[in-house]
Amino acid sequence: MTVVTSIALLLVGIVVGFIGGRFLSASAKENKALAEKVTKGEAALTQYQNDVAEHLDDSAKLLEQMNATCQKAMKQMEQSTALLQRATPTESEAMPFFSQETQEQLAQTVKLRHEKKPDFKEETTDEAPRDYSSNPSGLFDDKKQSVTNAE
Numbered sequence: 001m002t003v004v005t006s007i008a009l010l011l012v013g014i015v016v017g018f019i020g021g022r023f024l025s026a027s028a029k030e031n032k033a034l035a036e037k038v039t040k041g042e043a044a045l046t047q048y049q050n051d052v053a054e055h056l057d058d059s060a061k062l063l064e065q066m067n068a069t070c071q072k073a074m075k076q077m078e079q080s081t082a083l084l085q086r087a088t089p090t091e092s093e094a095m096p097f098f099s100q101e102t103q104e105q106l107a108q109t110v111k112l113r114h115e116k117k118p119d120f121k122e123e124t125t126d127e128a129p130r131d132y133s134s135n136p137s138g139l140f141d142d143k144k145q146s147v148t149n150a151e
Helices: 002-024 026-087 100-112
Strands: none
16 A cells, blocks of 8 residues: 555645646746736737827817818808909999099199299319319229239
8 A cells, every 4th residue: 555655645746746836937927927918018009009099080070170161261262252353343433532622623733833944054064072182093994004013
């Protein structure tokens, strides 16, 4: 019976050792940590996808609102243009700048004016003004100047 007991104890020891090694080994801990990281990564990816989808949905709604606003503005511009074209008076219907009385008075004033002749005489002199030098250098003449620092 000692042989059977020792074989049974050996088998029980092997099973307990295998199970204990499995739970207590470093690779099992690493596998568990990696499994948690994968779960967290998948959750973060799902959250990111939801955020992007929500952002794109909001952007699409904003673009639809902008399009509607632009269409409304274009329609209002067309209506305003049509109103202005109908309201613009023709040249004959346009309001004068001056009243009729003022125009008549201006016409009479123009008739009363007479031309004035100029009262000045043109004088020609050959003298230079007093602020000019009496000895001209000839710098501004079209003559060729001699070079003074030539070697």
